Amino acid sequence: MAFFGPEMPLPAIGPDTRDFWEACREHRLVVQRCTGCQSFRFAPAPVCFECHSWDYENVESNGVGEVYTWTITHRAIHPAVAQAVPYNTVVVRLLDCGGAMITSNLVGVANEEIRPGMLVRVEWDEIDSDITLPRFRPL
């Protein structure tokens, strides 16, 4: 069953984020690494925050991270979340890629079971022909 309803807002693909979402369609979680100074950055941005280089590569993560923080939303603040309430939103800190922190949802675990530091692995939720979203499942 879909995590959220069909009217859930989806990302808009633009020039600054196209690489990321195309990689998601291929079931690859990528994080930008600056060619100039090797700093990782997330979310995708056109320029390096540290050295201002415009050159980067998309480094594929092995998709494993730990739960850094989360919330459980109990109110249907948007019609598309009504079916999911109460639902979790988590921030996952990847074990690689400079510890990039990605906001997502956990699947396969009850809300009450979520713990800080839980190890989780990415899995892929194909929404439509353009968008596949990363979600995470406890190891």
Place this chain on the structure above:
Amino acid sequence: MEWNLRDRVAIAGIGHTRFARAGASGRTAFSLAVEATLKACEDAGLSPKEIDGFVTYGIETTDPYTLAQTLGVTRTRFMDRYPGGGESLAGTIHHAAMAIASGAADVVVSYRSLSGRLIPTQAGRAITSAERVSGNEAFRWDFLQPFGAFIPNQFYAMQARRHMIDFGTTSRQFGAIAVSQNANAQRNPNAIHCGRPITIDDHQNGPMIADPYRLHDCTQEADGAGAVVVVSSERARSLRQPPVYLLAAAEGSGRPDQLYNQLRHQGRFNTAGMEEVARDLYTRAGIGPAGIDVAQVFETFTGQVLMALEDFGFCRRGEGGPFVESGAIAWPGGALPINTAGGGLAEGYIHGFNNLIEGVRQMRGDSTCQVEGANTCLVTSGPSAMPSSALILRR
């Protein structure tokens, strides 16, 4: 160049409307803004037509120039509309001070008005116009909303959760803040929660909104408006109210960290993002946290108050929980009474503006929970969303 605005300006007039639950006033925010400004001028003993500068902030719907025209002002010299949300509250007074001290303007009004619910149930419209303007929209649309994170309640909840993970802070400690402020509101007839006392059990039994935040952890949108008149200190001394001087003000940001308005979120979730502002503020004031007699701490949510108290050095990082449970923030008798009119949690949430007005009242000796002998009052702006601001008032 050295910051040079200490004691240069004072708040000479305050005005506000009745506060009502969101949508209950039956009035436009514009009408409320006009009322608050007229009252502030009357309090100062100045004609509205003497105002030559208008400053507001956040998602204010009353445009400063429209307000000026409506008041019959025929000559304006300074306008400012500070970006962000409540983070700019103190920043507006700082900007008024810059305008006056530089000679750009003589009489500056800072104001804020609200009417009706800001965040409709359609959370797809939850990104407000100010945040759209500040350029953070794409990050939120693409990397937060698809995962169910739409509104500040949720982002701030995740930050509070990190504080609980790092330091063992508890929901009951958040509740201590809610109960303390609610108690203050019982003495304030204009507080929305006057006559609606709560206990810690009420707090703990309240419905969960976004874990760990329950009903009583959250500010309540209100209909209302406030305005203050800022003039030079010399001018203020010639007017009818005791001047309330701007001892110091500071604004800005540190390393990017907060979740919902930053492109890169790193590891400072467990603060209110105001350490750098606090440092500047105390340096400019020439006093430290021990020199603050009372504080109006912008809430948005209880956990953010707790983290702001740590940022401003009233206790060590991570010790906010025990600090707020200790009675230190209570009135009367606490070492640092906070939000003495009830604040955004219990008086009404006019995006912090009522906290500023209460700060002025404390310095005039007019508060419904007056701190005996208070000479200084800290007023902080929106937490956990940079850039933010803060100021210290003095008698």
